[in-house]
Amino acid sequence: MYEELDGINPPNDKDILWRYTNFEVFVNLLDTEALYFTRADKFEDPYEGFIPQSIMDAYKQSLERVTPAEFVEAIMKWHEASRKYVMCNCWHQNVVESMAMWEKYHMRNSGVAIKTTMEKMKNSLLSQYSIYIGQIEYIYGNTDDDQYMQNFLQSDIPLAKKLTYFPYFRKRKEYEHEQEVRLIVDIDPFVRDALNNQTVENVDSFLKTGLPDICDIGMLFNIDVRTLIDEVIVSPYAKDWITETLRSVVQKFGFNFQVSPSTLLDDPTSDELINDGGL
Numbered sequence: 551m552y553e554e555l556d557g558i559n560p561p562n563d564k565d566i567l568w569r570y571t572n573f574e575v576f577v578n579l580l581d582t583e584a585l586y587f588t589r590a591d592k593f594e595d596p597y598e599g600f601i602p603q604s605i606m607d608a609y610k611q612s613l614e615r616v617t618p619a620e621f622v623e624a625i626m627k628w629h630e631a632s633r634k635y636v637m638c639n640c641w642h643q644n645v646v647e648s649m650a651m652w653e654k655y656h657m658r659n660s661g662v663a664i665k666t667t668m669e670k671m672k673n674s675l676l677s678q679y680s681i682y683i684g685q686i687e688y689i690y691g692n693t694d695d696d697q698y699m700q701n702f703l704q705s706d707i708p709l710a711k712k713l714t715y716f717p718y719f720r721k722r723k724e725y726e727h728e729q730e731v732r733l734i735v736d737i738d739p740f741v742r743d744a745l746n747n748q749t750v751e752n753v754d755s756f757l758k759t760g761l762p763d764i765c766d767i768g769m770l771f772n773i774d775v776r777t778l779i780d781e782v783i784v785s786p787y788a789k790d791w792i793t794e795t796l797r798s799v800v801q802k803f804g805f806n807f808q809v810s811p812s813t814l815l816d817d818p819t820s821d822e823l824i825n826d827g828g829l
Contacts, residue, residue, distance in 0.1 A: 557701055558684035558719050561668040561685060568641060569640075572662070585771055587733070587770075589636070591633035591634050592768070595725070599633055599636065600717065610626065637735045642729055647663060652785060652786060652812075660788075661785035680735070681734070681736070682733070684731070686730040687721075689720055690723035718732065783810055784811045786812035786814040793809060
């Protein structure tokens with residue numbers, strides 16, 4: 551189920567979201583009626599969930615004013631250990647289809663783009679766990695550190711949620727072209743409750759057990775496919791028969807949403823050339 555998180559900016563309900571993926575993953579979505587969330591520590595970007603040291607130091611100092619030093623040290627350790635429990639599912643926000651996204655994910659013959667809206671996304675989530683949705687905020691060097699720190703320190707969300715989820719809605723400015731909207735699922739309520747209880751013994755007990763993995767790479771979370779998918783666009787590089795095959799697959803799974811070939815690489819029509827001043 552969708553849940554708002556203070557300090558995280560979700561798209562507007564009518565904003566269009568895209569997920570670029572391959573044929574196999576798309577068929578798995580239809581078959582399982584579930585979205586795949588990947589562990590944050592399995593992403594290629596080494597800065598996923600990274601908090602600049604200046605901000606961590608300031609955050610630590612603010613905690614030490616009201617919290618025992620031993621507990622502060624424990625929750626600093628928890629931030630790193632919790633990476634294996636943060637599960638993410640990533641979408642691209644754009645009013646139109648993006649050639650850059652096709653190229654980024656090397657989607658040629660087997661590529662598809664799932665099109666939806668923020669409203670449909672929220673209404674499609676069936677998981678028993680809370681799912682937070684927010685636009686990624688892109689940070690450039692030290693120029694944004696002050697604002698980043700202000701948001702991080704002043705947010706009114708509970709301590710454990712702030713430390714566990716807040717950093718995963720920030721990325722470096724070099725990734726801004728992705729225009730990412732991220733879904734993060736809250737899958738560790740037991741650990742969260744222990745942290746909110748603010749007892750050093752509870753936190754230490756979790757850290758000493760090594761926080762065992764609950765999955766190798768990621769997990770599936772149930773969705774209503776009919777509510778989620780507005781349209782599916784097939785890669786501009788794909789042959790016509792691939793579009794037809796995809797339509798057939800969608801029908802065999804009992805769905806009736808539209809499957810359309812991309813027109814990004816189509817030749818311009820005469821009218822378009824005239825309107826563009828080409829003739």
